[in-house]
Amino acid sequence: DIQMTQSPASLSASLGETVSIECLPSEGISNDLAWYQQKSGKSPQLLIYAASRLQDGVPSRFSGSGSGTRYSLKISGMQREDEADYFCQQSYKYPYTFGAGTKLELK
Amino acid sequence: EVQLVESGGSLVQPGGSLKLSCVASGFTFSNYWLDWVRQTPGKSLEWIGEINTDGSKTNYAPSIKDRFTISRDNAKSTLYLQMSNVKSDDTAIYYCTRYYGYIDYWGQGVMVTVSS
Numbered sequence: 001d002i003q004m005t006q007s008p009a010s011l012s013a014s015l016g017e018t019v020s021i022e023c024l025p026s027e028g029i030s031n032d033l034a035w036y037q038q039k040s041g042k043s044p045q046l047l048i049y050a051a052s053r054l055q056d057g058v059p060s061r062f063s064g065s066g067s068g069t070r071y072s073l074k075i076s077g078m079q080r081e082d083e084a085d086y087f088c089q090q091s092y093k094y095p096y097t098f099g100a101g102t103k104l105e106l107k
Numbered sequence: 108e109v110q111l112v113e114s115g116g117s118l119v120q121p122g123g124s125l126k127l128s129c130v131a132s133g134f135t136f137s138n139y140w141l142d143w144v145r146q147t148p149g150k151s152l153e154w155i156g157e158i159n160t161d162g163s164k165t166n167y168a169p170s171i172k173d174r175f176t177i178s179r180d181n182a183k184s185t186l187y188l189q190m191s192n193v194k195s196d197d198t199a200i201y202y203c204t205r206y207y208g209y210i211d212y213w214g215q216g217v218m219v220t221v222s223s
Contacts, residue, residue: 001169034209043202043213044152055211087152091209095168096142096154 002026002090006099012107013078021073021102023088028068032092035064035073038085038101047086048073080106109133109212111203116217119193123221129186129203129214136184137161140206143177143188145199146216153199157206158186171197193221 003026013019023033031051036044046055048064051071061076075082083106088099115127129141143155156167158177165177176189186203198221203214 032209036210043215044210045213046209046211049209049211085150089152089154089210091206094166098152098154101150101152 001095002029002093002097004088004090004097004099006088006102008102010103012105014107015078017078019075019078019104021086023071023099025069025090029090029092031067032090033071034089036087044087111212111214113201113203113214113217116201116219118220118222120223121194121221123193125190125193125219127188127201127217131184137181141179141186142204142206142210144202144204147199195221197221
């Protein structure tokens with residue numbers, strides 16, 4: 001199975017601050033990577049697919065980048081509503097696997 | 108609006124069986140692969156498996172293979188997850204999801220608790 005190492009496990013950010021979350025697959029996944037946001041008590045929602053493509057309706061402060069075995073999600077200007085858990089997932093090889101998640105809190 | 112509504116979650120004893128359903132609306136059901144994903148009480152997400160558009164092909168995670176079966180009824184726009192010989196580790200929220208190269212929509216989830 002492809003292991004998805006996600007970091008940090010948690011972080012806190014001030015309003016307007018730029019934050020980054022990293023995901024390191026144990027092998028190359030050819031940009032078959034998605035990022036999800038999960039707010040408390042809700043289902044995950046798709047933010048980014050194909051490593052860098054923004055899902056319709058997602059604010060442009062969210063961006064994804066990376067290739068091979070290193071991917072990242074960036075939030076350019078933390079907003080109160082961005083407080084949530086974030087997960088990466090690879091859909092390159094079965095079984096599809098997720099990162100352990102990052103808890104983002106407002107400082 | 109895409110909607111996925113799961114049902115069938117409950118408390119089940121170890122070794123027992125349970126069948127989850129997911130009714131879809133807001134899109135052409137038969138055009139999409141569908142996946143099941145679960146989230147443990149510790150919040151880890153685990154992909155369980157998927158089914159292709161006409162139900163002729165399935166793929167499963169090793170952890171549940173031979174115990175869980177995914178099926179669908181395109182006439183009813185419904186996805187199913189048959190769970191057998193359940194274990195305490197199967198305790199989780201189960202999500203029905205739509206797959207399009209990536210998971211683009213998730214249901215609200217249904218809780219399954221395995222305990223005696």
